[in-house]
Amino acid sequence: EVHLVESGGGLVQPGGSLRLSCAASGFTFSAYAMTWVRQAPGKGLEWVAAITGSGDSTYYADSVRGRFTISRDNSKNTLDLQMNTLRAEDTAVYYCAKDTSWRLDYWGQGTLVTVSS
Amino acid sequence: EIVLTQSPGTLSLSPGERATLSCRASQSVTNNFLAWHQLKPGQAPRLLIYGASSRATGIPDRFSGSGSGTDFTLTISRLELEDFAVYYCNLYGSSPRYTFGQGSKLEIK
Numbered sequence: 001e002v003h004l005v006e007s008g009g010g011l012v013q014p015g016g017s018l019r020l021s022c023a024a025s026g027f028t029f030s031a032y033a034m035t036w037v038r039q040a041p042g043k044g045l046e047w048v049a050a051i052t053g054s055g056d057s058t059y060y061a062d063s064v065r066g067r068f069t070i071s072r073d074n075s076k077n078t079l080d081l082q083m084n085t086l087r088a089e090d091t092a093v094y095y096c097a098k099d100t101s102w103r104l105d106y107w108g109q110g111t112l113v114t115v116s117s
Numbered sequence: 118e119i120v121l122t123q124s125p126g127t128l129s130l131s132p133g134e135r136a137t138l139s140c141r142a143s144q145s146v147t148n149n150f151l152a153w154h155q156l157k158p159g160q161a162p163r164l165l166i167y168g169a170s171s172r173a174t175g176i177p178d179r180f181s182g183s184g185s186g187t188d189f190t191l192t193i194s195r196l197e198l199e200d201f202a203v204y205y206c207n208l209y210g211s212s213p214r215y216t217f218g219q220g221s222k223l224e225i226k
Binding site: 004035037039044045046047050059061062095097101102103104105106107108109110 | 148150152154156159160161162163164167168173174205207209212213214215216217218219220
């Protein structure tokens with residue numbers, strides 16, 4: 001059974017940094033791309049970043065490019081999202097999702113990031 | 118960039134009724150990489166439909182997807198209590214990699 005568990009969320013001041021992690025199990029982690037999606041309070045879903053199975057290629061939404069870095073450790077089956085220069089508008093629940101390259105077929109339950117002074 | 122517009126924003130129905138949710142793309146979707154997801158508070162989002170009309174693993178057959186080009190539909194044939202949630206359509210593309218509609222809330226009447 002596919003299982004994705006996010007961690008690392010919390011309260012951070014504007015301009016600060018936070019690192020999210022996603023622990024994956026139940027599938028061959030290195031064979032699949034992975035994606036981060038977020039949902040701001042009262043808003044819809046927004047794709048944030050993706051990384052190929054090998055980790056060789058990464059993709060970012062314009063809203064986070066240059067501030068966020070997606071990475072993975074295939075030896076530990078973990079996915080990370082390093083978030084720097086955080087803004088109030090980055091406040092959201094962040095989900096990791098298994099990415100089959102044209103559909104997001106499994107998601108975690110999410111971790112809440114609050115950017116506020 | 119293709120924009121997805123969902124309607125209605127909120128749909129109020131009773132258990133046992135049929136729900137029809139719409140997702141319209143601003144440009145024709147040539148590859149049918151259109152999916153539907155269900156979101157409930159505090160739960161992991163769930164993939165329902167992919168490729169516009171294929172049901173994901175474990176999804177009951179009361180859920181069906183249809184459409185092509187710019188118009189796509191998610192139909193729930195007979196609503197059960199657990200189906201009241203928010204539904205998002207979602208398109209795989211090149212840039213951005215994924216685009217979402219703004220969501221449709223299905224609430225109990």
